[in-house]
Amino acid sequence: MLNGLTLDQIRTFVTVVDSGSFRSGAARLLRVQSAVSHAIANLEGELGLQLFDRTGYRPVLTPEGKALLANARDLLLRADAMRARARSLGEGVESELSLVVDTLFPIATVAAAMTRVREDYPAITFSLESLPLGGPLAALDEKRCTLAVIVGEDFRNPRIALEAIGSVAQIAVVHRDHPLATKSAGGALLGLPDLADHQQIVLADPSPLSGGRAFGVLSPYTCRVNTQDVKFALIRAGLGWGRLPAWQVQDDLDAGQLVRLGISDLGRNSQVAYEAYLAHRLDEPLGPVAQAFRRALAEHPMS
Template sequence: MLDSLSLDRMRMFLTVAEAGSFRAAAARLGRVQSAVSHAIAKLEDELGIALFDRSGHKPALTSEGQALLSNVRDVLLRVDAMRARARGLRDGVELELSLTVDVLFPPLLVGAALAEMSQTYPSVAIRLSAEALGGPITALLEKRSQLSIIVGESFRDPRIAVDALTAIDMIAVVAAAHPLAQQAGPLDAAALADHLQIVQFDRSSLTDQRDIGVISPRTCRVGGQDIKHAMILAGLGWGRLPGWLAAEDLANGRLARVETGVLGRRAQLPAEAYVGHRLDAPLGPAARSFAAALARLCAEP
């Protein structure tokens, strides 16, 4: 009967589907293989359908199993989220707040929110790191951080809950003395491709060799926004910088906008910033205090 469905058996079903075999699933779950096989057989009896085709070298999802997989994943995510919320309500103040911030996000806002949190929870230690592209999401998935600030829409995962904070304007810029700054716009992609582009590389595996926002075949790949900013200022090439980082140099004439519509109107595109956490990991009082302070600061003019 459906009322007798076991969450443990559903979790085994999901693990077998993701791991590709009963043996691999047993290793992940710390169970013996026979227990996993028995649990799947019991689940199939309860549902009245075959979830796996066992005729081949490895079990393969049947069409019925494939159809139910998303339902099982959704049920388990919701249960994990409920358990996490209960633990968060039960547990006291954290010993440490671990936070990973996207390099495109203004660090002064992060510092102000952390300072506010520390006034209320002075005993909480802070571990802060900055990563690019898929790094903040990876830090959550690998449980290296309780919270991450994520910029852009390229990196999402159903295990991560996110709340929007603010938009970060990404502006294509070049040193004032660079040849691109002297060319009358609007420049097309071919004109930009003639010049070296300074781009951020991803230390995580989430981009899977994808280039995001890369136009030129000639690139200089850097590991941080500070060095990217410096290389653009030095005249090495052009690239996109967050508006908060480029604003002063644009105002005093050290940097110029690249006159192109290829990367948004006036070479400017907004990227939404989010604060995220794992659905199955409870946020303690200090983490909730920080997230609330950051959201309020982002909403202020």
């Protein structure tokens, strides 16, 4: 029954669903509408059921169409992944490797992996960008990088493969002269009323993936910044409190410049560990340099 089923038919089906109509699907596929209609009709014939209800102004998925849509997307993902792997087997060494790294991840670890890669590929050119929250995933989705380091479980995409490479601990800190430092003296736990009058320094998401969500924002007064370094500088200057990765603040904690806050709403001992992942697109091949970086990052201990 399914001997005549083709990937082109399946891709046409998914494109029509995603674009909302046969006409829009045809425009996206750079085809005439009649060709798209013909492909869908052939697919329906092969499957022996109707995928779209065409009685209205726009085609609407039938219950059968809705049930098969997930299968169609899965088949396309697998086909694209196979195609990407085949391309990687036939391609040579990349001339450039583009990386986007979550601001929570220690850049020294990335630098060590880059140094290791250059030992084997001295002619490689790197492009490195550091972005918070949904930035790394958006960069991969928009094909602005080959590899990304993503921290946490908040952002996912079925076209993105993840490989766990370590964990990052975030802790709440404030300058030693800030009023909250006094309140937290002796290991006292702070509650939401204690934070109500004090500014929290938080990172803004450069991507639309947050959708208005707030991550660990407890104070009604916030100062939103676009980089981790700015957030760190403002907290060190005593302008507010916030959460920062332990690797970034440990020296200041040891020197007594920053004080750790006890806030029960932000995990035990005000610390939360987030898993870090190396991510890449399933439909894009990883060349020799990208594979070398992947191995180097996995082998190098986080610092």
